[in-house]
Amino acid sequence: MPGPVVLRPRRRWLPALVAVLCLGVGWTGPPAGAQDAPVAPAPSAATVPAVGAPGSTSRIELVAASTRDGWSYVQLRNRAYPCAIGGYSTFTIATRVGTPADAVRPLWVYMHGGGFGHFDAQGQKQPPDSWNMHEEDADRQIRYLTRGHSTDGGIMASVRADPAGYRMLGVSMCGHDGYGGPDVADPNNPHLTPDGRPRTVNGLYATKAAVAFALRFGPTDDIVVHGTSAGSFGAWHVAWALEEQGLAPTAVVADSGIFADAFTGWAEGQPGCGDPDAEGTEIFRRRLHPAIVDPANRPARLVADGRLSSPVLDVWTPRDPIWCGDRPVRCPVEDGPDAMLGANACMHEGVRRAIAAQGPGSRSRSMELCVDDPATPGDCDQHAPADSNSDVNTNPAHPPRFRRAIMDWVRARLGDDGTAPVADRTPGHSFATAAVTDLLGRTDLRRAEAVALALAAGDTKTAVLGRLTRGPEWLSAIVQDLYRSTLGREGTAADVAFWVRELASGRRTVARVAASFYASAEYVGAVGGTPEAWVGDLYDAILGRPADAAGVAYWVDQVARTNRPSVAHRFFQSAESVAARVDGLYGKLLARPASASDVDYWGPRVKAEGDLALAVSLARSDEYQRRSEARFP
Structure with a gap:
């Protein structure tokens, strides 16, 4: 299987994100004379659970319960899934105070960002300032469910105020694996669990376990999976894995991140986009479920094949600096001619074409926004716009108040489900x-x-x-x-x-x-x-x-x-x-x-x-x- 390419970031806030994009794009090895790094064998489909297998909920325990600003929060710990360095996977369920315990409500699953990471051959965490490797406390998860990564509330403020009355689920990413770990021993990780066992990388199943627990915590008729930045990458494969399990999301909101071979084949080693890191490439590939690494399961192909049938809203900006802005690239896309596109447009082109091929009746959308980051020069350069402080879009193809447009799209998807008899009942x-x-x-x-x-x-x-x-x-x-x-x-x-x-x-x-x-x-x-x-x-x-x-x-x-x-x-x-x-x-x-x-x-x-x-x-x-x-x- 072709290897991924991990890029050492020039920006301290770009940890391994561009790197993971390069999984499976045909990298042929390190430059001549480079030393082969000792790495663990790659997991295979025969040695890991199927992508549709459920996560384990048998070792979930209560951590804390609190009430703040009209919401009740219950944080839980899953001892089946250790974090990369310390503690265990946690998640928090939020319910508006006064909601009857048996009230049927939709569930909004929030998957935060924060990059990707791994342990090098010396057992050192990479990037060195990685913070997504320890158990997340309730305060952090409540902040995410209150305002995401923004300071003004971002899209999460809209979720909290929505008349649908969402329950919310915030899931940790304490393996720094983009919610994609296959629950196998973490390569080169020197840290052990308290009982002396190797720590696993397990984000895919830890997330699925949290969703399964939340569905049993309160009656839920719809699941909305929302990921931002690194969480956006995770949203695609978590949604697919849930669908394979029989828990197909009603809607998927992917904000500024997607595995795309066409983009990554170009991005490798581009100035300002990172430098090749062969060792990190190989190690990180081993931290993801092999089904995710397989190019046949890229999001564009899942959408095109109908294997990810859940409606998807792919949100992005063309000059997102995390993904090399709008530098021109000849963009090869499967089943279509190459096109000269900006780097970000190339990343999203495969999914855009897959959605367009579904015709005007498609419930999915590719939402290219022009949202400005006021802290940087230029326009249309806001990373993770739905989760930012900005709320104005100037791309006439989409409404100016794009957060409202996102919520309107999700509300329409809720209306698709549960209002008519099931066509093909299980x-x-x-x-x-x-x-x-x-x-x-x-x-x-x-x-x-x-x-x-x-x-x-x-x-x-x-x-x-x-x-x-x-x-x-x-x-x-x-x-x-x-x-x-x-x-x-x-x-x-x-x-x-x-x-x-x-x-x-x-x-x-x-x-x-x-x-x-x-x-x-x-x-x-x-x-x-x-x-x-x-x-x-x-x-x-x-x-x-x-x-x-x-x-x-x-x-x-x-x-x-x-x-x-x-x-x-x-x-x-x-x-x-x-x-x-x-x-x-x-x-x-x-x-x-x-x-x-x-x-x-x-x-x-x-x-x-x-x-x-x-x-x-x-x-x-x-x-x-x-x-x-x-x-x-």
Whole structure:
């Protein structure tokens, strides 16, 4: 496989970024007479997980929780993925204060910049001032989620204010690997974990693990992947890897960075763009997943082949000084004629052509902006414009207020998803749609999408069904149904909230709450007001049959000896009532009556564990899955 070319930067703020661009562009080795550097063997596709493999979430632990400026922040540490020098990969989930825990929200994933790095043959970090190799603390991640790399808030201020109500996820890049590490031993890294093991380079899977955890942290129907500078490079392969896992992002915003062979073949050794560093080239190639290094998987080819089907907004400026400005270059692009372009235009040309080939109906965009960096002479030279202090674009091809245009584009992508039935449902989508329809009693495509994403992220059916049946929406439906069936009216918001809290806390079961309704003075008064009339009504309402004189006499005596709630609970938990409820759930979820053996098995369990336990068990069964796929193919 051709090697990448790492360039030693002339600018201290250019650490290895141009270098990584040169992966796989045909470099043939160091100049004559140069010494071969001792480096670790390159990982191969056979020795690393597939790019679509999930990240590990089993060793995630809470670090800190705080509330600032109307947002709650939860920082977590993943001990499965060590940083390059010290600590472990961390991530922070931000939620607007007051957002209900079960509210379906889109997730904005922010991947920050900061260059690329490696360890040389002497075990020294390169570049020497690299800071992206230690565990990131919560304060840094909260700053990124508040204002990105800017001082005025940048695009992140727009994300926080957006009416979509995003949850936000900030992911560390403490391996300095552009979010692309394959979870293998880090070449030449002399640092060990506290238990004496070699540290791995693992950014790809650490990021995927953070996304998977966030999808299970709160119900999510859409994923927006946003990377800036070095994070922009990562956004392309992380989005592709998520799609391979079944977690395709709804939108990808890539701000000022993309692997592009045409550009890098020219950039190698250009004055002001860096000097060739053969050793760093070889080492850094070994720090990335081999699928990322493979030229067949460059972003332009992923877009052209449809393997990255998520809509992409590629944001860039033509005179970005990080990428050699607009120096003219003969730009060779696959499946098209060479063209004389500026260096930055050449970097983005492959993706621009791939998007253009999709025709006017394409949801992806190449957004060439003219945004000025006020700190440097010239125009159209702002690096990472969406994440900068600038908010004015003078390229007439795009709106002047480009941050608003970016957010409008993302909002349109949110509208593409979750507003119509899934065209080609996976088995997970079929199950999610059926479960939400059956348990909530209505069609809710956004919540169904959230359930499907949680399952694809590694959640179990038992877990997602448990959340549905313990959530406020389901419990509110149960309580309102009790109000209608017993009292013939809707419950007030305050009354429903009280009973939902009782159920959610476990202080009362559904049976106990139902008994309270049947035993209430309002219900007793409505059915006649006397113990005899009330007991006679319980036979009809709960057991579904007329009362007999002996039975009425017995239960009237029990009312006198105990109380109405106790008697109502015993009616509700009687073998007749339990059998009827078991049969009702079989009919609702499996569309068939319960057999005698079903009732014999589930009757005692429903009495001991409650109706919700049966609902969860039926809905996670293979029989329910088959029925779901038949109902929602």
